[in-house]
Amino acid sequence: MNAETTMCNDIAPLHFDQVRFEHRGHRLLMPTSVSFSGCRRTLIMGPNGAGKSLLMRLAHGLLRPSGGRIHWQGTPPVQAMVFQRPVLLRRSALDNLTYVLAVHRVPRALRKARALDALERFGLAALAKRPARVLSGGEQQRLALARAWLLNPSVLFLDEPTSALDPAAIKAVEDAVNAFHQQGTRIIMATHDLHQARRLADDVLFMYSGQVLEHSPAEHFFKAPQSPEADAFIRGELVW
Numbered sequence: 001m002n003a004e005t006t007m008c009n010d011i012a013p014l015h016f017d018q019v020r021f022e023h024r025g026h027r028l029l030m031p032t033s034v035s036f037s038g039c040r041r042t043l044i045m046g047p048n049g050a051g052k053s054l055l056m057r058l059a060h061g062l063l064r065p066s067g068g069r070i071h072w073q074g075t076p077p078v079q080a081m082v083f084q085r086p087v088l089l090r091r092s093a094l095d096n097l098t099y100v101l102a103v104h105r106v107p108r109a110l111r112k113a114r115a116l117d118a119l120e121r122f123g124l125a126a127l128a129k130r131p132a133r134v135l136s137g138g139e140q141q142r143l144a145l146a147r148a149w150l151l152n153p154s155v156l157f158l159d160e161p162t163s164a165l166d167p168a169a170i171k172a173v174e175d176a177v178n179a180f181h182q183q184g185t186r187i188i189m190a191t192h193d194l195h196q197a198r199r200l201a202d203d204v205l206f207m208y209s210g211q212v213l214e215h216s217p218a219e220h221f222f223k224a225p226q227s228p229e230a231d232a233f234i235r236g237e238l239v240w
């Protein structure tokens, strides 16, 4: 067993046990039981409105379930989340990163060097002084990833992080996702981009209309989906 496998096995599994979510009388997530373990790249797929973001927000603790139980089997790991539209402070790219380090009580003397190092890693060194909010969509997303990188998360949630990006920016984000994975981070990422899922997924969780219809290894999912909805989705015939 290599060091990476050992490290990943140390990340607590996350279990959903009959978790449901309702809002104003509408059941948006049907009772769902799924688990996330190891350091796999799990891609949550499904058409618009299927409940992908909802599931991720519940998993990351941003929403409370209406019923059922979400629990980490062991010590809850360090987690970070990257959103479709990054939420950045009205400060420079560099200051967005030093701010996070300050919040996490990293000694002041170390902050700038660490932040510059993260900017460099994500190809943003030349933009360090630029206001974060004027960066392009792809640059903002890389800045959000750099910010997550500073936290050294064991679990990284990404909610459709490339949906507004051009092909080069998509590749940069996917390379970053793989860099996290290679350092031993469990990836849980929502997308409706089939090509992206084929490139990245170790396993696929397919959602449709507030239900998880399948959770299977990527190879199985793409070759032999178990539900007619997933089959239609893979053939590009299921839009919502």
Ligand SMILES: Nc1ncnc2c1ncn2[C@@H]1O[C@H](COP(=O)(O)OP(=O)(O)OP(=O)(O)O)[C@@H](O)[C@H]1O
Binding pocket: 023, 028, 046, 047, 048, 049, 050, 051, 052, 053, 054, 055, 063, 160, 190, 192
């Ligand atoms: N916090 C919330 N409160 C009330 N309704 C919500 C909440 N979050 C999501 N919804 C609703 O739940 C349904 C599922 O939304 P969700 O954003 O999870 O879908 P999705 O699969 O991520 O879709 P998309 O691919 O379009 O982003 C939608 O009908 C949405 O309007």
